[in-house]
Amino acid sequence: MTSQDAVTDxxxxxxxxxxxxxxxxxxxxxxxxxxxxxxxxxxxxxxxxLLIAYSYVRVGTPEWPRPFATPSIANATVMTVVLLTSSVxxxxxxxxxxxxxxxxxxxxxxxxxxxxxxxxxxHLREWLGLIExxxxxxxxxxxxxxxxxxxxxxxxxxxxxxxxGVVYLGIIAIGxxxxxxxxxxxxxxxxxxxxxxxxxxxxxxxxxxxxxxxx
Amino acid sequence: MEATGEHGHxxxxxxxxxxxxxxxxxxxxxxxxxxxxxxxKVMLIILMGLSIIxxxxxxxxxxxxxxxxxxxxxxxxxxxxxxxxxxFVVFPDSVRLLTMGVR
Numbered sequence: 001m002t003s004q005d006a007v008t009d010x011x012x013x014x015x016x017x018x019x020x021x022x023x024x025x026x027x028x029x030x031x032x033x034x035x036x037x038x039x040x041x042x043x044x045x046x047x048x049x050l051l052i053a054y055s056y057v058r059v060g061t062p063e064w065p066r067p068f069a070t071p072s073i074a075n076a077t078v079m080t081v082v083l084l085t086s087s088v089x090x091x092x093x094x095x096x097x098x099x100x101x102x103x104x105x106x107x108x109x110x111x112x113x114x115x116x117x118x119x120x121x122x123h124l125r126e127w128l129g130l131i132e133x134x135x136x137x138x139x140x141x142x143x144x145x146x147x148x149x150x151x152x153x154x155x156x157x158x159x160x161x162x163x164x165g166v167v168y169l170g171i172i173a174i175g176x177x178x179x180x181x182x183x184x185x186x187x188x189x190x191x192x193x194x195x196x197x198x199x200x201x202x203x204x205x206x207x208x209x210x211x212x213x214x215x
Numbered sequence: 216m217e218a219t220g221e222h223g224h225x226x227x228x229x230x231x232x233x234x235x236x237x238x239x240x241x242x243x244x245x246x247x248x249x250x251x252x253x254x255x256k257v258m259l260i261i262l263m264g265l266s267i268i269x270x271x272x273x274x275x276x277x278x279x280x281x282x283x284x285x286x287x288x289x290x291x292x293x294x295x296x297x298x299x300x301x302x303f304v305v306f307p308d309s310v311r312l313l314t315m316g317v318r
């Protein structure tokens with residue numbers, strides 16, 4: 001055997017053993033999960049851009065309205081607790097899916113959906129209250145017209161994400177109960193739901209707590 | 216604390232509930248802070264800091280990233296952090312607006 005053959009044999013042995021021959025998932029996750037993670041990063045950048053644009057005008061405007069009295073802050077705090085709890089029920093759903101407990105998965109998914117709907121209802125109640133007080137997209141009774149634009153823009157986009165999440169979880173719940181979806185699908189939907197909760201972790205302090213009305 | 220179910224790693228309920236409790240406690244801290252009437256810049260930094268800690272907890276434990284391959288973490292997180300940090304470049308301008316006023 002020539003040294004050239006030996007090199008070729010060694011090369012082929014290395015290639016045969018390596019992950020580059022194919023059939024191996026990059027990062028050891030399925031393509032659905034990787035796709036969801038990439039989407040989450042892009043959506044996080046979108047929300048980041050909006051939040052930083054809002055923070056920019058919030059810091060740079062001396063007479064920014066402070067319309068959120070204690071009932072509003074209490075309402076927003078309850079919304080935060082509800083969303084955090086729905087994240088826990090979501091994790092428990094993923095956990096149940098990993099353990100193979102199908103009925104528990106559906107139960108926890110329904111609990112998560114109820115959390116999301118509760119959040120939406122409380123939020124819409126607050127929106128209607130503000131609209132009644134005269135807040136519009138580019139006008140409000142208190143000061144800079146940007147208040148309405150930033151508030152409704154940020155929270156509206158977030159609420160849209162929550163609503164889409166509730167629908168998404170409903171589809172997964174139906175699919176799981178009919179044994180059409182796998183635990184990977186539950187986990188991927190869980191990633192989306194936690195992302196929605198994560199964004200709220202930034203919106204709540206920056207929008208509500210930075211503009212609370214002191215007694 | 217780490218178990219393996221039918222389909223891979225199962226987190227312990229106790230850990231998840233502990234993380235949940237920490238998130239609630241931090242939320243309570245933030246609400247308390249909101250009523251302390253601190254300077255706006257100070258408020259912003261503390262609230263952002265707390266939010267980043269909460270986000271890290273959610274990403275690590277609820278989104279399971281702590282137990283994923285490091286290559287996945289390094290692909291996703293540095294890019295996100297870098298882009299968000301780049302956006303911070305506007306803040307000196309907003310503080311300037313505050314001190315100079317806008318006509």
